[in-house]
Amino acid sequence: MSLARSCYLQGPSSSRPRAQGAPRPGRQLRAAVVVASADASGAAPAATASGAAAAVASTTKPADVVTVYFRQEGTSTTARPGEDFMDAASRCKADIPTGCLHGSCGVCEVELFKYEVDPATGEAREAGSPVVMRACVAKVPRGWGRVEVGMMAIDQVWGQDGWDT
Structure with a gap:
């Protein structure tokens, strides 16, 4: 199961400098949490950020x-x-x-x-x-x-x- 959430940012205005690493105004951000399926015992593993990174890395050639x-x-x-x-x-x-x-x-x-x-x-x-x-x-x-x-x-x-x- 995958959960994705998106939001639009407001500001900073283009006349003001933006913080180092901050997204540009109006840029859509997406955050995703990857949840693995339950194992044979029925215990569901916890979602991890490394699981999301591994999923992205496996699709990038x-x-x-x-x-x-x-x-x-x-x-x-x-x-x-x-x-x-x-x-x-x-x-x-x-x-x-x-x-x-x-x-x-x-x-x-x-x-x-x-x-x-x-x-x-x-x-x-x-x-x-x-x-x-x-x-x-x-x-x-x-x-x-x-x-x-x-x-x-x-x-x-x-x-x-x-x-x-």
């Missing part, structure tokens, strides 16, 4: 995981395709500046470097030129073995990255 490396902090994490880059950044405490959190202002623009992993050797090699994206709305792409996220150079005149200021 290694090919469905992308390594995301944040160059400025020198830290990396793994993420599933379709996951927000900001969620991956908050998980490993990488600092990406934010403004509107809706992709309009351009404060969170970063450079994305794609790496393909050779299955035979496990080595990653850069594939193509970097792509500029807005981390607050961009998703981790499918089919990439490794992604490196680099901060944009600061414009000396405007103080921003210079792309849309």
Whole structure:
């Protein structure tokens, strides 16, 4: 039996900084409790968080995981395709500046470097030129073995990255 509960968060507003690791405004959260079936003696085991983690881990294939490396902090994490880059950044405490959190202002623009992993050797090699994206709305792409996220150079005149200021 599985029990799932969801709720919508209100605030913080996009003009105020959010706490480290806090979900973005309007993001739906889901909490699930996994309960195992009763054993032969009829005693039902207690629900555990590790049981939920094991259930999720068993459905995730290694090919469905992308390594995301944040160059400025020198830290990396793994993420599933379709996951927000900001969620991956908050998980490993990488600092990406934010403004509107809706992709309009351009404060969170970063450079994305794609790496393909050779299955035979496990080595990653850069594939193509970097792509500029807005981390607050961009998703981790499918089919990439490794992604490196680099901060944009600061414009000396405007103080921003210079792309849309």
